[in-house]
Amino acid sequence: MRITKRTNLAIRVLMFCGANSERLVTKSEIADRCNTSENHLAQVINQLGQLGYLHTQRGRNGGIMLARPMDQIVIGDVFRQLEASVPLAECFADVDNTCPLVEACRLRLAIADAADAFYAHLDEVRLDALVCGNDRLLDILVPARCATAEAR
Numbered sequence: 001m002r003i004t005k006r007t008n009l010a011i012r013v014l015m016f017c018g019a020n021s022e023r024l025v026t027k028s029e030i031a032d033r034c035n036t037s038e039n040h041l042a043q044v045i046n047q048l049g050q051l052g053y054l055h056t057q058r059g060r061n062g063g064i065m066l067a068r069p070m071d072q073i074v075i076g077d078v079f080r081q082l083e084a085s086v087p088l089a090e091c092f093a094d095v096d097n098t099c100p101l102v103e104a105c106r107l108r109l110a111i112a113d114a115a116d117a118f119y120a121h122l123d124e125v126r127l128d129a130l131v132c133g134n135d136r137l138l139d140i141l142v143p144a145r146c147a148t149a150e151a152r
Contacts, residue, residue, distance in 0.1 A: 003079070003083070004082070004083060005040070006043070006044055006047075006082055007078070007079055007082040007083055009034070009036055009040060009041065009044045010044050010047070010048055010078060010082055011075070011078065011130075012030070012034040012036070013030055013034070013041065013044055013045060013048060013054070013064075014048070014053060014054075014066070014073060014078065014127055015127070015130055015131055015137065015141065016029075016030045016033060016034060016141050017054065017064060017065055017066045018066060018070045018073075018127050018128070018130075018131040019131050019137065019138055019141040019142050020141065020142060021065070021066060021070070023063075023065070024057060024061075024062065024063030024064065024065050025063050025064055025065065026062075026063050026064075027041050027042065027045065027064070033140065033141055033143070045064055047082070049064075049067075051078075051081055052067055052068070053066065053067055053068070053073060053078065054066065054067050055067040066127075069128075070126065070127040070128035070131060070132070071126050071127070071128045072126070073126060073127035073128075074122075074123055074125070074126055075122045075123075075125040075126065075127065075130070076119045076120070076121075076122035076123035076124075076125070077123070079119065079122055080119055
């Protein structure tokens, strides 16, 4: 399986917001720490907001934050919602499917079963498991944390 850039960015955004859960964060902060453009992030943030994962606040003092606790964000759900429109193979596509083997091919079933197993595994992972206690991740996503620790 290959994960789309949108889903990859979405998980980075959620991890960044989880690591900085005590405050509103900005798109530019996320772009800087997650090595991506603000334009790509804007689309992802909008979608995550529509799906109920993020709360966005407009204005000069605006920003984004998680809309629910980290232990209530199931990574499998996020992947499913963001990857649902991307067919795993040509034979899964509603349009543009030119494969002549569709009616007889057993590979399609095997791929579908593999995808189900993939999502089932991710259903066991919550955002807090990715962020909490992950000091190496926190050193990257919460730079002030590093500066404070070094000052002591």
